[in-house]
Amino acid sequence: MHTLARRNISNTPHKNISLLTAVLPSIPLEDSTIDVVISNCVLNLLPDEHKPQVWREIYRVLKVGGKVIVSDVLARKELSEEMKLNAALLVGCVAGAALVEDVEKWMREARLEGECPDFYLGLFSWSNCVK
Ligand SMILES: C[S@@+](CC[C@H](N)C(=O)[O-])C[C@H]1O[C@@H](n2cnc3c(N)ncnc32)[C@H](O)[C@@H]1O
Numbered sequence: 001m002h003t004l005a006r007r008n009i010s011n012t013p014h015k016n017i018s019l020l021t022a023v024l025p026s027i028p029l030e031d032s033t034i035d036v037v038i039s040n041c042v043l044n045l046l047p048d049e050h051k052p053q054v055w056r057e058i059y060r061v062l063k064v065g066g067k068v069i070v071s072d073v074l075a076r077k078e079l080s081e082e083m084k085l086n087a088a089l090l091v092g093c094v095a096g097a098a099l100v101e102d103v104e105k106w107m108r109e110a111r112l113e114g115e116c117p118d119f120y121l122g123l124f125s126w127s128n129c130v131k
Helices: 002-010 048-061 087-091 100-109
Strands: 034-040 062-072 118-120 123-130
Touching: 034 048, 048 062, 048 100
Parallel strands: 034 062
Antiparallel strands: 062 123, 118 123
16 A cells, blocks of 8 residues: 555655554544544444544544544444445445444544534535534
């Protein structure tokens, strides 16, 4: 993954990009150091017990006024156990989808402020969410 990322970076004029590997929900960055957290289709893959923590970590690393831009798959109703245990649905980012209201609760508990996520082309996204 880093090889591809490095190649993509080398094709840009930017010299201030660095790569860091992390296993979520931990984010190995200092408190209040990040302007924008961007994530696409990753948080649904975390085990359920780690999902609230990743929102606390996002809050912790953001500067005051920092922004969260997340796009992910969420569920409007509880998935069946059969769906949750289906490996194809897991790698397809469906089996791990959290309930919309749970994510809103975790964000509120983490003290992130924002509007309800927008639903767009099958994905929920947050772009007005700030510390
Ligand atoms: C569906 S891919 C999305 C990749 C990329 N964000 C994109 O939009 O193309 C999911 C990614 O989440 C990563 N991932 C899954 N669980 C993770 C965890 N606990 N910590 C960090 N990354 C994780 C996987 O390695 C994979 O690269």
